[in-house]
Amino acid sequence: MFTKRGLVIGVVCLAALLAVPPFLKNYGVYLFTYWAIFVIANMGLNLTVGYAGQKSLGHAAFFGLGAYSVAILMKAGFSFWLGLPVAAVGCFVIGLAVGFPALRVQTIYLAFATLGFNTLVWLVMRNEQWLTGGTFGINGIGRPALFGVSFDGNLAYYYFVLAFALVLCFLLWRLLASPWGKAFTALRDNPIRAESLGVNVQAYTLLSFAIGAAYAGIAGALLASLVQFVEPVPFTVGASIMMYLMVVLGGPGYFLGPLLGSAVGVLLPEWLRFAQGWYLFVFGIAVILLMLWLPDGLLSLPERIRARRMARSEAAARAVAAQAGG
Amino acid sequence: MTAPLFKVSDLKKSYGAIRAVGGVSFEVMPGEIFGVIGPNGSGKTTLFNSVLGQIRPDAGTIELNGHDITGLSPLQLNRRGVGRTFQTLQVFAKMSVRDNLLVAAQEHRGTMIGRMLAPGDSGLGSKADALIAQFRIGHVAHKKAGELSYGQQKLVDIAMAFMSDPSLVLLDEPCAGVNPSLVGGISDLLKQLNRAGDAERKRSSFIVIEHNMDFVMDLCHRILVMVEGMVMAIGTPSEIRANKQVLDAYLGN
Numbered sequence: 001m002f003t004k005r006g007l008v009i010g011v012v013c014l015a016a017l018l019a020v021p022p023f024l025k026n027y028g029v030y031l032f033t034y035w036a037i038f039v040i041a042n043m044g045l046n047l048t049v050g051y052a053g054q055k056s057l058g059h060a061a062f063f064g065l066g067a068y069s070v071a072i073l074m075k076a077g078f079s080f081w082l083g084l085p086v087a088a089v090g091c092f093v094i095g096l097a098v099g100f101p102a103l104r105v106q107t108i109y110l111a112f113a114t115l116g117f118n119t120l121v122w123l124v125m126r127n128e129q130w131l132t133g134g135t136f137g138i139n140g141i142g143r144p145a146l147f148g149v150s151f152d153g154n155l156a157y158y159y160f161v162l163a164f165a166l167v168l169c170f171l172l173w174r175l176l177a178s179p180w181g182k183a184f185t186a187l188r189d190n191p192i193r194a195e196s197l198g199v200n201v202q203a204y205t206l207l208s209f210a211i212g213a214a215y216a217g218i219a220g221a222l223l224a225s226l227v228q229f230v231e232p233v234p235f236t237v238g239a240s241i242m243m244y245l246m247v248v249l250g251g252p253g254y255f256l257g258p259l260l261g262s263a264v265g266v267l268l269p270e271w272l273r274f275a276q277g278w279y280l281f282v283f284g285i286a287v288i289l290l291m292l293w294l295p296d297g298l299l300s301l302p303e304r305i306r307a308r309r310m311a312r313s314e315a316a317a318r319a320v321a322a323q324a325g326g
Numbered sequence: 327m328t329a330p331l332f333k334v335s336d337l338k339k340s341y342g343a344i345r346a347v348g349g350v351s352f353e354v355m356p357g358e359i360f361g362v363i364g365p366n367g368s369g370k371t372t373l374f375n376s377v378l379g380q381i382r383p384d385a386g387t388i389e390l391n392g393h394d395i396t397g398l399s400p401l402q403l404n405r406r407g408v409g410r411t412f413q414t415l416q417v418f419a420k421m422s423v424r425d426n427l428l429v430a431a432q433e434h435r436g437t438m439i440g441r442m443l444a445p446g447d448s449g450l451g452s453k454a455d456a457l458i459a460q461f462r463i464g465h466v467a468h469k470k471a472g473e474l475s476y477g478q479q480k481l482v483d484i485a486m487a488f489m490s491d492p493s494l495v496l497l498d499e500p501c502a503g504v505n506p507s508l509v510g511g512i513s514d515l516l517k518q519l520n521r522a523g524d525a526e527r528k529r530s531s532f533i534v535i536e537h538n539m540d541f542v543m544d545l546c547h548r549i550l551v552m553v554e555g556m557v558m559a560i561g562t563p564s565e566i567r568a569n570k571q572v573l574d575a576y577l578g579n
Binding site for chain 1 (some may be wrong): 442
């Protein structure tokens with residue numbers, strides 16, 4: 001699955017992720033942590049959208065459910081280590097339920113159904129003040145400790161999140177390398193044919209939602225402890241669209257797409273701060289241009305270059321053959 | 327006399343006032359290649375779709391090995407050993423040819439949880455490679471299926487139907503749109519697959535819908551002629567060729 005070059009790039013990236021943050025100021029460390037959290041959430045969405053082909057616009061709802069699970073439980077005096085599995089398992093179960101519309105409707109209709117779910121969750125977060133604190137949210141959420149090691153410090157918490165991202169990355173890679181990975185892709189490419197080959201289309205559809213949702217739940221739990229404050233704003237339908245965009249920008253169905261997509265989605269807005277009021281405008285234009293140029297996302301670039309090179313060498317071979325023949 | 331592998335009895339399907347299939351019965355014996363021919367609109371595809379669980383027949387029964395399989399879903403039929411190809415190309419475009427073959431049989435192995443932990447090829451690698459060699463698509467085995475030529479994709483499509491050792495395969499126009507030079511090749515492959523009945527692989531029976539008469543007459547053991555939703559004749563290729571009614575209605579002179 002991995003080429004030598006890919007392995008080298010991976011090792012270099014990992015080394016950078018480990019070595020660079022200690023040299024950054026607090027805000028830089030925060031951005032790295034924020035990025036790693038989005039990588040986790042978007043890896044899940046990449047499974048649902050990129051591999052299994054289910055157009056979900058409700059991912060931020062799971063992200064929020066994960067964050068509120070940890071916030072509410074920790075506020076009630078429970079440990080982060082209870083909140084985290086509750087977030088993951090809770091989102092898995094709700095994800096299964098949200099997958100059911102996908103058995104009936106697809107594409108844009110499925111997008112609207114999931115969008116409706118997102119709105120519903122957001123309304124609960126905003127209106128059920130007794131539970132969620134309403135628009136004021138919940139503050140003073142702590143950070144976890146493990147075996148006496150506290151992850152209170154920003155850098156320590158970054159490594160904590162990074163460790164989660166790496167483990168979840170490995171688990172997803174294993175899953176996609178197993179027969180399940182092929183079944184998800186078959187479901188995306190041609191569900192009717194997949195079913196005629198014995199692929200349980202319904203089970204895989206539901207699982208793609210549930211596993212994707214669990215990843216978002218874990219990411220949300222980590223976000224609550226990073227920001228130490230939750231409110232409904234980061235979990236709107238707009239946030240779901242942004243996450244979808246990150247997956248599409250990185251390259252849906254490319255394993256490492258979410259790493260790149262999340263970097264664009266998290267960091268580009270920061271780099272565009274100089275543009276101030278124009279930031280969204282510049283960001284929008286950048287996205288449009290990128291989609292026109294690379295509709296399959298940033299990670300489709302190497303494949304494109306390879307295809308072009310191959311076409312050129314084939315054309316050259318044909319020219320030689322034609323000359324030899326003539 | 328051996329029992330039929332597959333038996334359709336008095337199958338009927340109407341769309342409103344239009345009768346697509348009006349009481350069709352036939353049997354397919356183990357190891358037999360059974361052709362279905364007829365003019366456009368004669369109900370062949372409706373018959374196929376009813377048999378394959380895509381649509382529900384109004385009346386009639388379908389039996390496989392003596393068990394009633396009427397109204398089962400495509401998934402359930404596949405698990406019981408019924409494979410199929412489609413009239414239009416249906417490969418998984420973004421997966422490699424080899425992965426297309428692997429996914430075509432992996433769901434027959436173990437449980438859902440078992441497959442989550444299984445190696446990527448589900449232990450089917452050597453089987454996929456054997457079919458790839460037999461179909462002579464080794465040089466493109468690691469290309470994405472969507473990048474192949476139409477004829478090559480058609481071969482992949484057919485090979486996929488045989489990965490899970492089906493006892494019955496329904497082939498919907500295997501030669502449609504295929505270069506004439508490849509038609510003979512497909513015919514030879516199907517004959518090989520039909521003959522191969524060793525300990526590892528059960529012998530498959532086929533039902534073939536096809537408009538290419540030379541192909542059908544050469545390949546099939548028996549042929550059913552459908553006209554306006556009814557069976558006009560069932561017989562060996564030479565019987566069908568000699569049938570005056572069939573000549574008038576379909577084959578022409």
